[in-house]
Amino acid sequence: MIHPIPSGTRDVLPDEMRELRAIESAVRATFERLDYGEISTPALEYEDTLARADVGDAKPTYRLFDEQGAVLVLRSDMTVPIARVVGTRYPTAPLPLRFYYLAHAYRGVRPQRGQPREFLQAGIELVGSPSPEGTIEALNVLCAALEAVGLEGYRVGLGDASLFPTLLDELGVAGESRGRILHELYSQDFAGLEREVARLDIDADAAGLLVRVPQVRGESAVLDDFAGGVADAALASVRAVLEGVDAKARRRVIVDLGLARALGYYTGAVFEVYDPALGVPLGGGGRYDDLLGRFGRGLPAVGFALNVERLHIALMGEEPR
Amino acid sequence: VSLTFAVPRGALLAETLDLLEGLGVATAEVRDNDRKLLFADDGGGGLITMRPSDVPTYVEAGAADLGITGKDVLMEQSERSVIELVDLRYGRCRMVLASAAGEDRAAEALRRLGVMRVATKYPRIAAGYFERTGRQAEIVEVKGSVELAPLTGMVEAIVDLTATGSTLAHNGLVEREQIAVCTARLIANPVAHKLKATEVDAVLARLRAAEGVA
Numbered sequence: 001m002i003h004p005i006p007s008g009t010r011d012v013l014p015d016e017m018r019e020l021r022a023i024e025s026a027v028r029a030t031f032e033r034l035d036y037g038e039i040s041t042p043a044l045e046y047e048d049t050l051a052r053a054d055v056g057d058a059k060p061t062y063r064l065f066d067e068q069g070a071v072l073v074l075r076s077d078m079t080v081p082i083a084r085v086v087g088t089r090y091p092t093a094p095l096p097l098r099f100y101y102l103a104h105a106y107r108g109v110r111p112q113r114g115q116p117r118e119f120l121q122a123g124i125e126l127v128g129s130p131s132p133e134g135t136i137e138a139l140n141v142l143c144a145a146l147e148a149v150g151l152e153g154y155r156v157g158l159g160d161a162s163l164f165p166t167l168l169d170e171l172g173v174a175g176e177s178r179g180r181i182l183h184e185l186y187s188q189d190f191a192g193l194e195r196e197v198a199r200l201d202i203d204a205d206a207a208g209l210l211v212r213v214p215q216v217r218g219e220s221a222v223l224d225d226f227a228g229g230v231a232d233a234a235l236a237s238v239r240a241v242l243e244g245v246d247a248k249a250r251r252r253v254i255v256d257l258g259l260a261r262a263l264g265y266y267t268g269a270v271f272e273v274y275d276p277a278l279g280v281p282l283g284g285g286g287r288y289d290d291l292l293g294r295f296g297r298g299l300p301a302v303g304f305a306l307n308v309e310r311l312h313i314a315l316m317g318e319e320p321r
Numbered sequence: 322v323s324l325t326f327a328v329p330r331g332a333l334l335a336e337t338l339d340l341l342e343g344l345g346v347a348t349a350e351v352r353d354n355d356r357k358l359l360f361a362d363d364g365g366g367g368l369i370t371m372r373p374s375d376v377p378t379y380v381e382a383g384a385a386d387l388g389i390t391g392k393d394v395l396m397e398q399s400e401r402s403v404i405e406l407v408d409l410r411y412g413r414c415r416m417v418l419a420s421a422a423g424e425d426r427a428a429e430a431l432r433r434l435g436v437m438r439v440a441t442k443y444p445r446i447a448a449g450y451f452e453r454t455g456r457q458a459e460i461v462e463v464k465g466s467v468e469l470a471p472l473t474g475m476v477e478a479i480v481d482l483t484a485t486g487s488t489l490a491h492n493g494l495v496e497r498e499q500i501a502v503c504t505a506r507l508i509a510n511p512v513a514h515k516l517k518a519t520e521v522d523a524v525l526a527r528l529r530a531a532e533g534v535a
Binding site for chain 1: 381404512514515516518
């Protein structure tokens with residue numbers, strides 16, 4: 001007898017479970033060693049509560065009603081619930097706060113290889129530690145966790161969510177054309193970006209910059225072309241992070257100025273984990289300095305989440321065959 | 322080059338192979354071989370050939386680093402996470418709304434019935450277009466010759482790709498509205514775009530130098 005389960009969900013049987021648990025143990029031991037404390041929150045939250053945060057494309061898609069008619073949703077990430085916990089349970093606690101989690105999140109994505117609708121995340125939130133120190137610590141923890149898991153070929157792309165909007169401000173691009181340009185950037189359509197930039201009434205150097213900047217990626221030397229004069233603050237924070245991370249992370253972090261993440265709450269540094277063994281990112285994170293304020297305690301914060309199942313696929317993909 | 326290219330068979334193939342030749346990729350074997358699908362080179366890269374609508378699938382999954390396909394395919398599969406790098410300018414076609422010559426049956430259906438029936442191989446492009454233009458349409462997805470659908474009275478109009486308009490004219494159909502202009506695009510897998518940045522940028526530089534493309 002075949003009894004179906006909802007699209008995008010799956011059962012995990014012992015062979016796979018053992019391997020997933022091994023990954024979880026390595027990640028958990030790393031987080032504990034680095035002084036992070038595990039946190040658990042309910043899978044169900046009030047929709048109104050989570051809606052305080054702008055999660056962009058990662059909105060919760062599973063909804064139900066409780067017996068009072070309140071709308072409940074399955075959380076789409078752990079960052080927003082943890083922001084709620086900080087506002088509610090840690091109104092005056094000394095800083096910084098260090099949390100980690102190993103928990104499922106739920107999104108209405110199209111099911112494909114390694115991208116189910118219920119997925120297991122391993123991540124941290126570092127609350128009350130500003131840029132660049134907090135970002136540096138988060139990247140060090142990220143790389144320590146990935147090394148502990150035994151992933152070999154990974155790199156971490158580092159960009160800044162404020163970079164391109166700042167650039168548009170400096171060049172005086174506003175209104176509808178600004179929205180169209182940002183849309184092309186967020187949908188990673190560089191041909192469309194070129195087309196929209198060509199329609200702007202700005203000089204050729206400025207137009208060239210708008211087209212070139214999102215495609216700047218690679219080892220830290222690629223930043224040498226930007227000696228000064230454009231988006232200085234955002235570029236300075238990228239440089240400060242690159243120079244601040246420990247030796248282990250330095251071998252892994254690459255610059256990626258075109259990085260645009262689906263979550264809408266990022267305000268500064270953003271990063272994403274790539275491995276040649278998998279065609280999609282394994283996870284990522286960034287700074288969200290405005291998010292905590294929406295839950296009553298305005299604090300700078302940074303975090304990341306790794307998709308444990310994708311990590312598993314990449315580890316298997318790295319095995320020699 | 323240590324990059325794997327997803328190459329579309331069909332109308333875009335000849336110009337795509339010329340383009341790759343210009344990039345220093347060996348294409349003679351593909352030209353001589355109709356059946357073979359996978360052409361590896363010595364440097365760990367190569368070419369894989371497939372129908373154009375499969376190109377985003379292989380590139381998104383990372384089975385190919387770069388791919389060439391039509392904008393029509395990318396519009397229809399807009400949820401794919403691939404990076405669109407360059408408008409290659411060739412393979413120019415237009416996505417149009419067409420109906421039988423004479424009085425526009427589709428306009429009449431919309432006026433008198435409030436809805437028109439439209440056959441297409443591009444249900445998402447069609448649905449999006451009618452939504453944007455505020456009209457009710459019942460989308461009928463077909464896999465083969467779309468021109469047949471209005472001739473049999475199953476639908477009043479079609480949304481389809483046309484290069485010269487001759488197939489439309491041959492079946493007694495006329496273009497009523499243009500929805501989009503579609504050309505070939507170079508796309509990249511997001512991870513390969515970061516981890517093989519040097520190789521990808523070398524391809525882009527040669528493209529821009531050779532073709533003078535945007």
